[in-house]
Structure formats: structure tokens, C-alpha cells
Amino acid sequence: MAQVRPMRADARRNYERLLKVAAEAFAEHGENASLDDIAKRAGVGSGTLYRHFPTRQALLEAAYVERIEALGTRADELAKELPPGEALAEWLYEVCVGTIQVRGMKALLGSAVMDGSQAALTACATSMKGAAQRLVEAAQREGTLRQDIEPIEVLRLAHGVSTASELANGQGKHIRRYLSLLTDGLRPSSAG
Amino acid sequence: MAQVRPMRADARRNYERLLKVAAEAFAEHGENASLDDIAKRAGVGSGTLYRHFPTRQALLEAAYVERIEALGTRADELAKELPPGEALAEWLYEVCVGTIQVRGMKALLGSAVMDGSQAALTACATSMKGAAQRLVEAAQREGTLRQDIEPIEVLRLAHGVSTASELANGQGKHIRRYLSLLTDGLRPSSAG
DNA sequence: TACTAAACGGAGACAGTCCCCGCTTATTTC
DNA sequence: GAAATAAGCGGGGACTGTCTCCGTTTAGTA
Numbered sequence: 487m488a489q490v491r492p493m494r495a496d497a498r499r500n501y502e503r504l505l506k507v508a509a510e511a512f513a514e515h516g517e518n519a520s521l522d523d524i525a526k527r528a529g530v531g532s533g534t535l536y537r538h539f540p541t542r543q544a545l546l547e548a549a550y551v552e553r554i555e556a557l558g559t560r561a562d563e564l565a566k567e568l569p570p571g572e573a574l575a576e577w578l579y580e581v582c583v584g585t586i587q588v589r590g591m592k593a594l595l596g597s598a599v600m601d602g603s604q605a606a607l608t609a610c611a612t613s614m615k616g617a618a619q620r621l622v623e624a625a626q627r628e629g630t631l632r633q634d635i636e637p638i639e640v641l642r643l644a645h646g647v648s649t650a651s652e653l654a655n656g657q658g659k660h661i662r663r664y665l666s667l668l669t670d671g672l673r674p675s676s677a678g
Numbered sequence: 679m680a681q682v683r684p685m686r687a688d689a690r691r692n693y694e695r696l697l698k699v700a701a702e703a704f705a706e707h708g709e710n711a712s713l714d715d716i717a718k719r720a721g722v723g724s725g726t727l728y729r730h731f732p733t734r735q736a737l738l739e740a741a742y743v744e745r746i747e748a749l750g751t752r753a754d755e756l757a758k759e760l761p762p763g764e765a766l767a768e769w770l771y772e773v774c775v776g777t778i779q780v781r782g783m784k785a786l787l788g789s790a791v792m793d794g795s796q797a798a799l800t801a802c803a804t805s806m807k808g809a810a811q812r813l814v815e816a817a818q819r820e821g822t823l824r825q826d827i828e829p830i831e832v833l834r835l836a837h838g839v840s841t842a843s844e845l846a847n848g849q850g851k852h853i854r855r856y857l858s859l860l861t862d863g864l865r866p867s868s869a870g
Numbered sequence: 871t872a873c874t875a876a877a878c879g880g881a882g883a884c885a886g887t888c889c890c891c892g893c894t895t896a897t898t899t900c
Numbered sequence: 901g902a903a904a905t906a907a908g909c910g911g912g913g914a915c916t917g918t919c920t921c922c923g924t925t926t927a928g929t930a
Contacts, residue, residue: 493876494875494876494877494926494927494928495927495928496876496878496927497876497927500877500878520917520918521917521918521919522917522918523917525879530879531878531879531880532880532919532920533877533878533880533919533920533921533922534877534878534879535919536918537877540919542918596845600847601845601847601848629866631864631865631866632864632865632866632867635859635864639842639846639856639859640864642842642845642846642856643842643856643859643860643864645841645842645845646835646838646839646840646841646842647838648838649837649838649841650831650834650835650837653788653791653792653834653837654793654831654834655792655793656793664831664834664838667827667831667860668859668860668863669863669864669865670863670865671860671861671862671863671864671865672824672827672832672835672860672861672863673822673823673861673862673863674821674822674824675824683907685907685908686895686896686897686906686907686908688895688896688907688909689907689909692908692909710886712886712887713887713888714885714886714888717910722910723909723910724887724889724910725889725891725908725909725910725911726908726909726910727888728887728888728889729908729909732888734887
């Protein structure tokens with residue numbers, strides 16, 4: 487394997503600054519924050535930005551990997567603390583909250599679970615899918631989640647729930663409700 | 679009431695052409711089709727386009743009202759043909775299909791059911807919400823839909839289902855499945 | 871200190887939005 | 901039919917954003 491020579495000091499510095507500024511900008515203006523503006527705020531030319539991050543996706547991804555990987559870790563914590571079904575439910579809740587509250591993460595998570603997206607191979611995607619798989623399989627073993635459903639489908643449906651909650655425009659106030667509608671179904675409960 | 683003087687013949691002509699071209703363009707390039715390009719293809723200046731349709735939303739709406747109102751009519755047809763629960767299910771399916779297949783309609787339907795959107799007062803929004811209300815209330819009376827859910831929530835959830843199906847990227851192949859997951863819930867069926 | 875490859879940065883080509891305002895024309899009036 | 905007029909046209913241009921190219925600068929090395 488070719489030895490990867492370490493980044494030059496100035497390059498590393500710029501890279502870090504760009505990431506920091508980008509995270510702020512995406513949080514503030516959403517996924518369409520101006521890239522030239524991010525470069526400017528980071529005190530570099532736009533050429534530098536595009537060299538480090540060839541696409542908006544790449545920058546978005548880099549800016550939020552940590553947060554996404556934290557969701558992966560969180561999945562395992564929840565798996566230890568709660569019974570599988572509840573762990574899955576709570577994890578999906580936290581995923582949805584992140585999706586809505588951190589502007590810019592929606593696009594990223596979306597393309598991570600999108601069939602045919604190049605992003606499907608990225609660290610974010612891998613980490614999300616891994617976490618989902620562990621929780622889903624556990625819940626299925628436990629018998630609280632139907633067998634005929636794939637981990638990635640659960641992620642896609644969660645994304646759908648985020649979309650629905652977003653339309654209700656309450657800073658995520660409706661996530662719990664819509665998630666439980668999805669879990670319980672739209673039919674009247676047998677208890678009702 | 680002030681008498682509304684009819685549009686001048688040339689104005690009406692341009693208006694019609696713009697609508698026709700816009701519907702094509704949105705279908706082809708999605709909701710972000712270039713407006714100047716639409717003007718050009720319709721053989722008018724961009725000023726003319728912006729005079730008739732001050733915002734992209736306005737154009738989108740005008741281009742698709744008919745189709746949306748057809749969905750309203752369709753709701754009533756289905757209500758006659760099928761028992762309420764099934765009518766609602768089938769109608770939601772058709773709504774989702776439209777949302778996905780006709781590029782550009784997603785944004786429109788989305789803002790129609792979005793809380794706090796100006797579009798919430800438009801013809802599209804009214805017609806969709808009316809149709810949803812009729813079907814939802816019938817299904818609730820019949821007892822096949824839980825009582826604690828609002829018509830607009832059903833529309834939002836359907837929009838979520840469209841989003842999820844879109845991520846699965848099969849030209850709507852997954853709509854039926856995701857819609858029934860929503861209807862039945864994610865728990866194992868009592869039959870299984 | 872001198873060399874070199876890596877990295878920088880910003881000008882500029884391009885695409886999109888949207889407004890402004892001088893010009894054109896459909897309609898009305900006589 | 902000609903003149904008057906207001907409704908409507910249209911494209912130039914200011915602005916914002918993307919992304920590339922290439923001459924210049926600089927970190928790392930010997």
C-alpha cells in the first residue's frame with residue numbers, strides 16, 4: 487500500500503477551520519449554506535475549500551461524521567440500558583431529533599439511506615446502518631418488531647417521520663407522536 | 679365587488695403557454711427547474727413570467743392545481759366505490775404515487791400541509807385537506823381508523839411515506855409496502 | 871540557503887433569480 | 901379608421917452562488 491504522507495501543516499489547519507466553520511454555517515443556514523461564504527469565513531479562498539471537499543456532500547459529511555458516529559455509540563448504550571424494542575424506539579427518536587434540530591443533517595442522513603446514492607458507502611452510512619441493524623435484529627429476536635422488515639427500511643421510515651414532523655413545524659414536538667403512530671399503526675388500538 | 683376586467687388577449691395567451699411549459703419543465707427537471715428557462719421556452723421574457731407568477735410556489739401551484747383537484751374528486755369516487763377504510767388507503771396510495779411520479783408536486787403538496795406555510799390557504803391546500811377530512815372522518819365513523827388523529831396528520835404522514843419510498847428509489851414500488859407498514863404498525867401482527 | 875512539491879487564493883466563466891423601465895400593442899372611444 | 905391609453909411585454913443588468921484554473925506562496929527537506 488502506498489504510504490500516505492501526512493498533510494502539510496497549513497493544509498491541516500485550513501481543513502480543521504473549514505470543518506468548524508462549515509458545521510456552524512450548515513446549522514445556521516441549512517444544507518444550502520453558501521460554500522464561498524464558508525470559505526470566506528474560514529479565511530481561505532474558495533479553491534482551498536473545493537480542494538479539500540470536492541462536493542457539498544463531502545463537506546456536509548465531514549462536518550457531521552462525529553455527530554453521526556455518536557448516534558452509533560448511543561445505539562449501543564441504549565441497547566444495554568433498555569429492552570430491545572424500547573432501545574430501538576428511543577434510538578429512532580434521537581435520530582429524528584438530530585435530523586430536525588441540526589439543520590443540514592437531514593440531507594446527509596437522507597443520502598446515507600438512499601438506494602443508489604454514492605453516499606451509501608460513506609462512514610456515516612456505514613455507522614448508521616450498523617447501529618440500525620444491531621437494534622433491529624435484537625428487537626426482532628425479542629419479538630417486538632415484525633420479522634419482515636429490513637434495518638434500512640426502519641431508517642427510511644424514520645426519515646419519513648422526520649419529514650412529517652417537520653411539516654408540523656413544532657421543532658420536533660411531534661416526533662414522539664408520529665413515531666408511535668408508526669409503531670402502533672393507524673388502526674384503532676385493540677384496547678380502545 | 680370591484681368588477682374584474684378580463685385579461686387582455688395577449689396576456690391570457692402568455693399565461694396559458696407559461697403554465698403548459700412550466701408543467702413540462704417541473705416534471706422533467708423537478709421543482710428547481712430554471713424559471714428563466716421556462717420563460718424562454720414559452721417564448722416570453724422573464725419579466726412576463728414573474729409578473730404572472732411572482733414566486734416559484736405560485737407557478738408550481740398554478741401548474742398543478744388541476745391535477746391536485748383531480749385528487750380531490752378521486753377521493754369522492756373512491757368513497758362511493760369502497761368501504762371507508764379502504765377508500766382512504768387507496769386514496770393515500772394515489773396521493774403518494776402522484777407525489778413521487780410527478781416531479782415538482784412533492785414541494786407543492788408539502789407546503790400545502792405545512793403548518794405556518796402561506797400555501798396553507800391556497801386552492802391546492804384546501805382541496806387536499808377537504809378530501810382528507812371526508813375520508814378520515816368516514817373511516818373513523820366506521821371504526822377502521824383511530825379516533826385520535828387529524829386529517830392533516832394523515833396527509834403529513836403520507837408525505838413521510840412518500841419520502842421514505844423515494845429513498846428506496848424504485849419509482850414508487852415501495853409505496854404500498856410502506857403505507858401498509860404505517861397502517862398496520864411495526865409490531866408483529868397478532869396473526870404472526 | 872536553496873529547492874520542490876504541496877497548497878493557496880481569488881479572478882473569472884457560468885448559471886440562476888428577479889427587478890426595472892422604455893417600448894409595444896390590445897382595446898376603447900369617438 | 902384613427903387616436904388615446906393603460907395593460908402588458910421583454911430583456912438588460914445587478915446580484916448571488918458554484919466551481920475551475922493557474923500564477924503565486926510556503927512548508928518541509930537536504
